[in-house]
Amino acid sequence: MSHTQPHAQNFIIPFTFDNMAIRGKFLRFTNLKEACPSLAINNKTTDTLLNMLLTCAITVQDFKTGSSMTLQIQNAESGALFVANCNEQGHLKAYANETAQQSTFESHSEQGATFAATVYRNEQVYQSFIPMEYKTITKAIEAYFTHSVQADTQLRVWTHEEGENLTCSALFLQTLPEDEDKKTPDDWQRTAMLLDTVKQEEANTLMPAELLYRLFHEDETRLFEAMPLDFKQDNPRDRMATALISLGEATCREMLQEGDITMQDAYTGTEETFTEEDITTLFAHKH
Numbered sequence: 001m002s003h004t005q006p007h008a009q010n011f012i013i014p015f016t017f018d019n020m021a022i023r024g025k026f027l028r029f030t031n032l033k034e035a036c037p038s039l040a041i042n043n044k045t046t047d048t049l050l051n052m053l054l055t056c057a058i059t060v061q062d063f064k065t066g067s068s069m070t071l072q073i074q075n076a077e078s079g080a081l082f083v084a085n086c087n088e089q090g091h092l093k094a095y096a097n098e099t100a101q102q103s104t105f106e107s108h109s110e111q112g113a114t115f116a117a118t119v120y121r122n123e124q125v126y127q128s129f130i131p132m133e134y135k136t137i138t139k140a141i142e143a144y145f146t147h148s149v150q151a152d153t154q155l156r157v158w159t160h161e162e163g164e165n166l167t168c169s170a171l172f173l174q175t176l177p178e179d180e181d182k183k184t185p186d187d188w189q190r191t192a193m194l195l196d197t198v199k200q201e202e203a204n205t206l207m208p209a210e211l212l213y214r215l216f217h218e219d220e221t222r223l224f225e226a227m228p229l230d231f232k233q234d235n236p237r238d239r240m241a242t243a244l245i246s247l248g249e250a251t252c253r254e255m256l257q258e259g260d261i262t263m264q265d266a267y268t269g270t271e272e273t274f275t276e277e278d279i280t281t282l283f284a285h286k287h
Contacts, residue, residue, distance in 0.1 A: 010035075010229040012057050012090075013208050018220035020187045021176040025058055026208045027229075032166040035231035038096040039166060045096040046159060046166070048073070048082055048105045051137040053094050054157065054170050055144070056086035057229055059119070063088055067121045071130075073100070075113040090229040095265075105137045117144065151175045152188060156195045158203035169203040171195055191216075236265035237272045241282055244274065249283040 009030045052071040068087035074080045081100035085093045115130040134140040145153035152175045240263045261274040
């Protein structure tokens with residue numbers, strides 16, 4: 001087993017087994033309350049938003065340049081409840097609105113919310129919907145992976161809160177096409193049992209190589225290079241301005257008849273207001 005340690009605080013490390021038709025990924029996020037402020041408001045949002053972030057990071061790592069993934073849970077009354085995004089460079093964004101912060105994943109499921117996965121690859125857009133009949137977000141995510149790639153999937157997530165710091169670690173395992181040289185009927189059940197022995201503290205404090213060795217020391221584990229992950233929020237006003245320009249000046253003028261245009265950023269919850277003077281300035285650059 002390689003003992004190369006990640007240098008970044010937030011990272012994802014893929015690994016495989018030479019003796020089993022299973023692949024895996026280990027992820028760790030630190031300082032989450034600072035990086036994702038809506039996680040600091042109410043613990044009811046933690047599991048849902050973290051699982052969504054993990055899923056985006058796990059999926060996008062397999063893609064090529066120019067790819068990204070967005071997960072969104074929404075309902076008719078409150079719009080987007082949860083939004084998470086990761087691009088192929090490992091830049092993460094996430095937000096949970098006020099309604100989401102007061103409710104559990106199960107309650108959203110019961111109220112008929114929809115869970116959409118949107119993948120952008122090579123200028124193509126692919127969207128699918130994740131079943132909401134599961135009581136936990138983790139089970140819903142496992143079902144998404146299982147159905148999207150037709151491979152059994154296991155995901156375990158451990159969080160640790162100390163003062164203002166929130167840390168999250170996760171292990172993701174997925175079966176690979178059968179290989180006669182690696183075929184052991186009990187491997188999948190055995191790895192599931194091993195994952196269930198991991199304690200919260202060791203998941204969030206041990207180095208990945210050490211944790212994987214403790215779990216799978218009887219197996220031939222091969223770790224690959226860690227990919228750094230970080231939380232980067234671009235300027236929402238710039239994106240909003242681009243969106244307004246795409247609507248056209250006539251449409252924006254019609255909107256102004258009802259007053260200043262107020263827009264809310266899906267990834268931070270911040271609001272930006274565009275006055276008539278702002279709209280004039282925006283379209284002055286287009287003429």
